[in-house]
Amino acid sequence: MSARSLVLWDIDRTLVYVGEIDRRVYRDAFAQVVGRPAERLPARGTGVTMPLAVRQFLRENGVPELEVDTLAEQVVKRLPTLLTERVAEMRDEGQVMPGAVGALQAVRRAAGLVPTVVTGNLRPNAEIKVRTFGLDAYLETSIGAFASDDSHRPALVAVAQRRAAQKYRTEFTVANTVIIGDSLEDVRTGHDGGARVIAVASGTTTAEELAAAEADVVLSDLQDVDLLLGSIAGLVS
Missing domain, CATH: 1.10.150 (DNA polymerase; domain 1)
Known part of the structure; x- marks a missing residue:
């Protein structure tokens, strides 16, 4: 694994579900x-x-x-x-996705991993969601990228990479950047934006559809922390 690697979490249906x-x-x-x-x-x-x-x-x-x-x-x-x-x-109506807290904690503790978000939410909305469910402690949202930055989601990868580079004095590229998300849009964001993709079949897209879209790794959920960390290491090493 390189000295530092950037982990870009999607929010909705990857970390939390807010219902209607x-x-x-x-x-x-x-x-x-x-x-x-x-x-x-x-x-x-x-x-x-x-x-x-x-x-x-x-x-x-x-x-x-x-x-x-x-x-x-x-x-x-x-x-x-x-x-x-x-x-x-x-x-009251929403929930943290299965395994999300343990996964966030593990990534946060892992040496060399820098966890933030890349999301289709506006920045205020993203911060409200993660704060409401107590997940903000595990994410460096100050270096994340949001729909407020650019409505073209693949462009957000470079925004987060640039912000992380300024903070950590490290160049972040496709070689040391991983997106974790649940949708085909997350897969496209990685492919077009410059990141490897761990897709989680926790949303409306099936594991088969995520694999067909050529996600680098497909997981059924976030409950196996060792598998998640191993997948990240395999993509950025």
Whole structure:
């Protein structure tokens, strides 16, 4: 294993599951901005960044294309506040994914591993989620990358690598960067952005689909900590 390696955790359905909370937040923001109820809600578990998901959400609910960009900005601005208002619901209805705490603890303790996040969430939303479930102690979110940084998810790998490099005075490349996520979008982010990929079949995408997308490693869940650490070591050594 190289001196330091960057571990980029996805959040939703990899570390936590928040049930219908995100979709309720989208619904609330739509009603506030557009002035009518949304008839169709965003798809679950796609891994698409929030700004892109909001634009598609507006289109699917009949917002004219000429208004999409302007209204999307207004919706996105409301998402952190609206999520904050639903923290109690998220705590009651959501859950930490099986094995996530042990996996986070193990990666945090492992010599040379630098754990942060690369996520389709806006930064405030990501921080609210990990803090609500007590996972923030295991993640260096200050060097993470978020949809607030770029709506094109593969671009977020370089953002996190750059931030980590500034802090640790280490060059992070595909040779020492690993994404851990549950969706096809996580796999694409690694392939296109410059990271190896450990896919976890804990979301809406099956292990077979993740393997077909050419994730470097596919795990059924995060409960086998030794297997996870061994997989990381095998990818960055």
